[in-house]
Amino acid sequence: MSVVELRSRTVTLKTPDEEIAAFKLAMRHLAGAVAVITTGSGEGRTGFTATSVSSFAADPPSLLVCLNRDSSSWPIIQDHAGFCVNLLAHDQSHVADRFAGRGGAKGVARYEGAHWQEQRSGSLGLSNALATIDCELEEAIERHSHAILIGRVNSVTLRSEAEPLLYWHGAYRLISNLDRVLTQA
Amino acid sequence: MSEAQQQVTEIDPRTFWRAIGNRAVGVSVVSATGEDGPAGFLGLSASHLSASPPLVTVSIDANTSALAAVRGSGAFAINYLSSTATEVYERFSSRDAPKGAARFEGLQWQPGTTGSPVFEDIVGAFECRVSELIERHGVILAIGEIVAVSANPEADPLVYFRGSTRVLDHV
Numbered sequence: 001m002s003v004v005e006l007r008s009r010t011v012t013l014k015t016p017d018e019e020i021a022a023f024k025l026a027m028r029h030l031a032g033a034v035a036v037i038t039t040g041s042g043e044g045r046t047g048f049t050a051t052s053v054s055s056f057a058a059d060p061p062s063l064l065v066c067l068n069r070d071s072s073s074w075p076i077i078q079d080h081a082g083f084c085v086n087l088l089a090h091d092q093s094h095v096a097d098r099f100a101g102r103g104g105a106k107g108v109a110r111y112e113g114a115h116w117q118e119q120r121s122g123s124l125g126l127s128n129a130l131a132t133i134d135c136e137l138e139e140a141i142e143r144h145s146h147a148i149l150i151g152r153v154n155s156v157t158l159r160s161e162a163e164p165l166l167y168w169h170g171a172y173r174l175i176s177n178l179d180r181v182l183t184q185a
Numbered sequence: 186m187s188e189a190q191q192q193v194t195e196i197d198p199r200t201f202w203r204a205i206g207n208r209a210v211g212v213s214v215v216s217a218t219g220e221d222g223p224a225g226f227l228g229l230s231a232s233h234l235s236a237s238p239p240l241v242t243v244s245i246d247a248n249t250s251a252l253a254a255v256r257g258s259g260a261f262a263i264n265y266l267s268s269t270a271t272e273v274y275e276r277f278s279s280r281d282a283p284k285g286a287a288r289f290e291g292l293q294w295q296p297g298t299t300g301s302p303v304f305e306d307i308v309g310a311f312e313c314r315v316s317e318l319i320e321r322h323g324v325i326l327a328i329g330e331i332v333a334v335s336a337n338p339e340a341d342p343l344v345y346f347r348g349s350t351r352v353l354d355h356v
Binding site: 024030031032033035051052053054055056057058059060061062063064066068087120127128130131133139141143144145146148150153154155156157158159160164166168173174175176 | 190191192193194196198200201202203204205207208209210211229230231232233234235236237238240242244265308309317319321322323324326328342344346351352353354
């Protein structure tokens with residue numbers, strides 16, 4: 001894999017370690033919504049912070065989440081056969097931090113400090129998230145270190161009066177022009 | 186649940202796209218070179234999969250005309266557009282825009298390592314070889330192994346949120 005920095009310099013990479021470093025560096029340039037994925041029930045609840053949520057099909061409504069199979073959430077999500085995608089609002093970065101493991105909280109302890117509502121899948125939806133999208137696990141496609149989770153959407157809850165929390169260049173960001181669009185789709 | 190929240194349990198396609206439109210995403214154009222020249226589509230579903238091996242995914246509707254170019258060449262590029270790329274965005278999002286190779290005319294791009302078009306106004310591009318094409322529900326999940334990365338550290342990303350494009354706050 002080679003890395004080309006446009007308008008500056010070209011670097012060619014030769015080792016797998018360099019490839020990984022280059023991939024992670026390149027990913028920093030991609031702006032993405034921050035989501036917390038919740039799963040499990042009772043004391044077995046757990047979850048993780050993800051930026052790899054994407055749309056898949058509209059009929060049936062389904063989305064994708066990529067998950068490292070080393071994650072403690074992986075066996076729980078298979079057992080539970082469902083999960084909830086919580087797209088975070090601008091005022092919820094503390095939830096992202098907890099579910100990313102900052103501060104050391106694990107499992108059900110990650111849910112402390114926020115309000116939750118049980119969804120149809122049994123997973124918890126975050127109150128006042130920008131959107132909560134509850135899913136049944138339709139299929140998990142395992143490739144290399146990761147699993148691609150296909151979630152069949154059960155229900156969605158939307159919050160209108162909020163801005164999205166984004167992650168870019170290693171930090172949380174907000175959109176600057178919510179009242180001014182560049183182009184209309 | 187507060188008044189500003191609304192729960193829906195009958196998920197028709199319109200509700201689905203409205204919900205998923207709350208997921209802010211860096212706008213990308215997925216490109217490939219086919220028998221009829223360059224082809225591409227707006228790829229709001231591009232995502233990273235793993236760092237080792239470096240893999241990305243993009244969902245392609247089975248009816249997308251550019252799918253033939255991805256299949257035929259065994260390659261594609263994900264171009265994450267910069268905030269200056271509004272002309273590229275409009276070309277790939279407008280129903281009135283020209284189709285097929287004509288979409289690329291007059292835009293700043295060049296063929297990358299795999300031959301797939303790489304645009305000039307980007308924050309970054311992943312050039313990929315097709316690792317696998319998996320079909321579910323009339324949608325092709327393309328898994329690509331990254332063979333080259335372009336990055337423009339000075340550029341700001343073009344972000345899509347609730348049906349329109351946005352820029353990041355730099356405060």
